[in-house]
Amino acid sequence: MDRSVTSVTSGNGSLPVKLSPSNLRPIAYRILSKKHGLNIKTDALSLLTEVISFKYGFDWKGVHSQQFIEEIAKIWKLEDRGIFIDGPGLKQVIREINNKTESSTASRSSSTETEGIVAGRSDTIVDNNESEEQSLNWEDFFKFINPSDQTPCKFDKQRKQFTLTPHGRHDKKTLTDSLNNYLQSSIELFNNRYNLLYDRLSRNENFQKTSYSSISSISRTMNHLTSEITLIKNVLGRDGSKFILFGLLSKGANDEYVLEDSSDYIELNLSQAYKTQGSFYFPGMFVIVEGIYSASGGLSSNRSDYIGGCFHVSNIGHPPAERREISNENYGYPDFLGIHKQSGDMVLKVNKALRKKLVSLERSLHHHKFIFLGSECNLDNFKILDGLKKFFNRLENSIIESNDEDIPLALVLTGSFSSKPLTGTSSTIASVTNSELYKGYFDDLSTLVSQFPNVVQKVKFVLIPGKNDPWQSSYSLGSSNSNYFPQTSIPRLFVNRLERLLPKGHLILSWNPTRINYLSQEIVILKDELISKFKRNDIIFESDLQLEKELVKLDESPERINHLISQEQTEHISPKIKQARKLVKTLLDQGHLQPFLKELKLVNPDYDYALRIEPLPTVLILHDENFDNFEITYNGCKVINITKLVSPTNRKLNFVEYTPCHKKFDFKELYF
Structure with missing residues (x-):
């Protein structure tokens, strides 16, 4: 057995004994299962038996032994490891207890042991009183x-x-491992x-499973059953x-729509389907x-590999998004962005005391701000360079006049930084020339x-690539x-010249996308042409066509004037805002930045976790140059779009200032 697991010596000096798991099972059941609602697996029970045998010897039924098992249960639940105690997880918890025993006095209170940031090792569990100071x-x-x-x-x-993830890119050692990991991902x-x-x-x-003990009639049972989600196999x-x-x-292979879950797949007939309004629908x-x-x-x-049926x-709809704080x-408030060092196979958690302190500190920093320039910052366009010169001049003067109190934390520039993709050619000389042009x-x-000089010395520059930037543009050709x-x-x-400056x-x-961790906030930045993809692939239902026909008939009827008056009184939302809301709701409901099949978007499966927006971020910043600026809040997540840096039809530079203490965006324009 691992010596680090059994290295803690008991206070009574008892000699080790040989126990079998069946000897310890009643005690483990009483403490872990009946008292703490946990279930111990066979491999974990064997490990626990061996540790108790070595640590407590003939006193394996005593108070100290039971306190040890109690400690295991408390740490397991504190770290949100689930209801099943397995061998590898138990080994980590026992190591934590060993480390704490070796590094602290026996008089330290149990409350100190359960405060702080939960992790897979003891040095990340800190005294809350010390943390507060x-x-x-x-x-x-x-x-x-x-x-x-x-x-x-x-x-x-x-x-x-x-x-x-055990098969992430960081664990790859050989080409075979890389290929296997890629396929598994x-x-x-x-x-x-x-x-x-x-x-x-x-x-x-709305989708809770039925609790039959609370159902008092057959009719009520039927009503509850209609809201449950059923697996396809059932x-x-x-x-x-x-x-x-x-x-x-x-x-499917016959161009039919198919729904697939964890159990099976089934063909869909959408001819009579009504969609929930305000969302896009397409494969992926x-x-x-809901249906029959x-x-x-x-x-x-007629396919041999298909069980059959349709x-x-x-009705069709999206899984409704959930507010960030609820998720x-x-x-357990996971540390997805890696503020704290990871350990073991668990994602670390951020404790309540630290979260409160981060929010409090965040609200006090009134002078902090970010500046996000519009996308398509084509540096080969003299018009854009003129606009940037005017912008930098304004920023320089602002820093001087405010005595360094108006310095943005970061200035974010988003590509493509070339109006044409950097492509390889059959000519080596031409290829070198293309690279030199881009570097220029x-x-x-x-x-x-x-x-x-003030901008150079005091402002951080962040560069986010676009579709024309290397090296992807060499094979995507800007697609x-x-x-x-x-x-x-x-x-x-x-x-390198900008870096030296x-x-x-x-x-x-x-990268694209990238994330910013600012105290308690998670800010996601994405550059992509989402609205055009969503609109182009949106399914047209029969109910949509029927509605169009009814509107055409309404246009030709005397009731049209009354209809328009009624619509004007109840709806003052522009078509652009409707489209923006539709985009935001679809994206956040899906909980993913690229809810497409591989035919529409090639996603590196090793980094799919980085495209997840579940739980929802605090802020999602989109750079879609084909759509206007907007700001939409859905389920507590603030989503904005920043259009092109400079429009081809005018001399106006678009940028946005974000003040994190107020979570406020200020869309600005600079004429040059």
């Missing part, structure tokens, strides 16, 4: 986090919590999304019955469908910025659909 440095909680820096984790449907990509969304739905009061053989299903919407999304199962019909009934959908509370664009930016996502940062060899650490080369 320490003042926080806000810079320790302000970080730009690329997908490669983010904690690789997935949702464990058994434990109902997040665990570190590809297989699990949609399974992980399904499990997480299904868990969210299980907490939604509808087979129940011809003509009504169900609610949840799964991945995709297309997880949807809730038919054992016959459908295009796939599901006639009457975090259910998952950033050299020009360096020359421009060098004219403003957003062909870009491998997430997109890695711009190589340093192109920006700025102080050390003031040039941040970010």
